[in-house]
Amino acid sequence: MADPKGFLKVTERELPKRRPVPVRIMDFKEVYEQGDPAQLRRQAGRCMDCGIPFCHQGCPLGNLIPEWNDLMYRGEGRAAVERLHATNNFPEFTGRLCPAPCESACVLGINQPAVTIKQVEVSIIDQAFGSGWVQPQPPGRLTGKTVAVVGSGPAGLAAAQQLTRAGHTVAVFERDDRIGGLLRYGIPDFKMEKKHLEQRLAQMTAEGTRFRAGMNIGVDITWDQLRERYDAVVVATGAMVPRDLPIPGRDLPGVHFAMEYLVQSNRRVAGDEVFDQISAEGKHVVVLGGGDTGADCIGTAHRQGALSVTNLAIGKQPGQARPEHQPWPMHPTVFEVQSAHEEGGHREYLVSTVEFVANDSGELRAIRVAETEYLDGRRVPKAGTEREIPADLVLLALGFTGPESQELDEQLELAVTDRGNLDRDAAYATASPGVFVAGDAGRGQSLIVWAIAEGRAAAAAVDRYLEGETSLPSPIPANARAFAV
Ligand SMILES: Cc1cc2nc3c(=O)[nH]c(=O)nc-3n(C[C@H](O)[C@H](O)[C@H](O)COP(=O)(O)OP(=O)(O)OC[C@H]3O[C@@H](n4cnc5c(N)ncnc54)[C@H](O)[C@@H]3O)c2cc1C
Numbered sequence: 201m202a203d204p205k206g207f208l209k210v211t212e213r214e215l216p217k218r219r220p221v222p223v224r225i226m227d228f229k230e231v232y233e234q235g236d237p238a239q240l241r242r243q244a245g246r247c248m249d250c251g252i253p254f255c256h257q258g259c260p261l262g263n264l265i266p267e268w269n270d271l272m273y274r275g276e277g278r279a280a281v282e283r284l285h286a287t288n289n290f291p292e293f294t295g296r297l298c299p300a301p302c303e304s305a306c307v308l309g310i311n312q313p314a315v316t317i318k319q320v321e322v323s324i325i326d327q328a329f330g331s332g333w334v335q336p337q338p339p340g341r342l343t344g345k346t347v348a349v350v351g352s353g354p355a356g357l358a359a360a361q362q363l364t365r366a367g368h369t370v371a372v373f374e375r376d377d378r379i380g381g382l383l384r385y386g387i388p389d390f391k392m393e394k395k396h397l398e399q400r401l402a403q404m405t406a407e408g409t410r411f412r413a414g415m416n417i418g419v420d421i422t423w424d425q426l427r428e429r430y431d432a433v434v435v436a437t438g439a440m441v442p443r444d445l446p447i448p449g450r451d452l453p454g455v456h457f458a459m460e461y462l463v464q465s466n467r468r469v470a471g472d473e474v475f476d477q478i479s480a481e482g483k484h485v486v487v488l489g490g491g492d493t494g495a496d497c498i499g500t501a502h503r504q505g506a507l508s509v510t511n512l513a514i515g516k517q518p519g520q521a522r523p524e525h526q527p528w529p530m531h532p533t534v535f536e537v538q539s540a541h542e543e544g545g546h547r548e549y550l551v552s553t554v555e556f557v558a559n560d561s562g563e564l565r566a567i568r569v570a571e572t573e574y575l576d577g578r579r580v581p582k583a584g585t586e587r588e589i590p591a592d593l594v595l596l597a598l599g600f601t602g603p604e605s606q607e608l609d610e611q612l613e614l615a616v617t618d619r620g621n622l623d624r625d626a627a628y629a630t631a632s633p634g635v636f637v638a639g640d641a642g643r644g645q646s647l648i649v650w651a652i653a654e655g656r657a658a659a660a661a662v663d664r665y666l667e668g669e670t671s672l673p674s675p676i677p678a679n680a681r682a683f684a685v
């Protein structure tokens with residue numbers, strides 16, 4: 201145990217400061233300032249090394265949190281990163297982007313603010329990369345078996361790294377021009393700068409994973425051709441079919457899916473030329489829908505110089521405290537203030553969008569909204585409450601309905617569940633022998649931590665399929681939940 205009296209001496213949560221809002225919205229760099237090692241040690245020292253560490257179950261990866269808290273408290277960063285990597289291939293992603301359900305399950309959180317687990321995690325890995333402790337781990341021998349991983353998001357990357365290290369020859373196919381999935385073109389740099397992705401890809405390349413960007417499987421080569429060429433295939437294609445809002449005016453110029461907007465902005469930040477870029481500059485922006493995607497649109501719009509940013513949600517505003525039906529150690533639905541929310545704009549709840557309104561020239565000028573009313577459990581616009589909100593740009597961040605599945609169905613006969621996700625059994629295997637599904641493609645739009653956990657577990661299943669046994673860890677059966685995250 202780090203410090204037996206740590207949790208009695210330090211009762212407050214301390215996190216690195218975020219850069220001042222007026223400064224940080226001038227660029228797309230990460231919002232956090234450099235952490236203070238003394239502060240980090242104090243926080244790691246608050247960990248009680250509980251007999252039953254509920255944080256383990258709270259984390260979908262089963263991260264060994266008390267162990268690395270202890271090691272960081274003692275200044276043993278090198279041992280800490282080994283314990284961290286034992287369960288998590290990419291702590292530099294989760295340490296920046298995870299909503300930290302582990303902290304909701306922290307035992308200290310019952311009557312004190314939880315340990316800053318996620319901050320300790322990111323500090324361990326940043327120190328390790330900075331100190332040169334993260335080195336390639338190529339396999340000792342090759343099995344002669346080949347695996348195609350389709351999709352280069354966190355699920356595909358985790359599966360590829362595990363399988364490469366197990367000695368298989370792995371190629372990752374990605375239809376975008378760059379590797380990374382939503383880490384690359386969904387999540388803006390102010391949440392995670394792409395240098396973190398690049399340094400991990402450099403390690404993977406040195407270990408022997410092959411990357412093939414610009415290959416759209418199902419189009420450039422068919423899925424069944426791919427299956428014939430490789431001994432096994434992992435489908436990690438994400439769940440990016442966006443939920444639409446088919447109301448009058450939907451086809452007006454100025455109404456866009458959030459991902460159309462975010463991809464263009466991320467490309468621009470990466471230095472690409474983007475023709476006819478959708479920009480918020482000088483515009484009244486309305487973001488429909490909350491969640492991570494909505495917050496990323498808000499932060500991006502402020503950085504592009506929006507005149508105003510309004511975020512509308514159809515449902516009720518979550519409370520500030522844990523609701524009674526989500527007691528500890530569950531991950532509760534509470535009112536979230538992400539860094540993007542601190543930067544301006546305002547949020548409204550119980551608002552239903554009725555129509556996108558055009559001016560005389562046929563351009564978007566407003567959206568017509570009404571109060572949301574609950575009728576027989578359905579959310580409908582309340583009659584007589586309609587009003588207009590000025591809007592030159594509307595971004596639809598209403599979630600995702602599932603993966604693109606048509607070609608997979610036609611070429612590999614992969615089935616789809618009644619929730620629209622690719623069907624697989626508890627061991628990630630589909631009905632097509634040798635074809636496995638990991639990440640959002642099988643789970644629906646979820647979290648990076650789940651994608652990594654599924655990629656690791658699917659890799660173990662593939663290894664067992666190819667070799668008859670496996671020594672790769674298999675953290676979770678497909679579609680497992682950890683304390684309702
Ligand atoms: C805007 C946004 C912000 C988010 N922010 C967070 C966050 O802060 N924290 C968090 O935990 N989660 C966040 N999420 C969710 C998280 O990004 C996803 O759950 C995670 O990336 C899923 O990983 P994945 O590997 O399953 O798929 P993805 O990351 O979606 O990657 C799938 C990849 O497959 C490729 N692909 C698809 N079809 C083919 C094909 N036929 N051939 C070749 N390649 C193909 C796609 O181009 C894509 O690159 C966010 C999601 C969005 C949309």
Ligand code: SF4
Nearest residue numbers: 259294298300302318
């Ligand atoms: S990956 Fe997420 S849930 Fe797991 S320890 Fe890190 S922050 Fe917590």
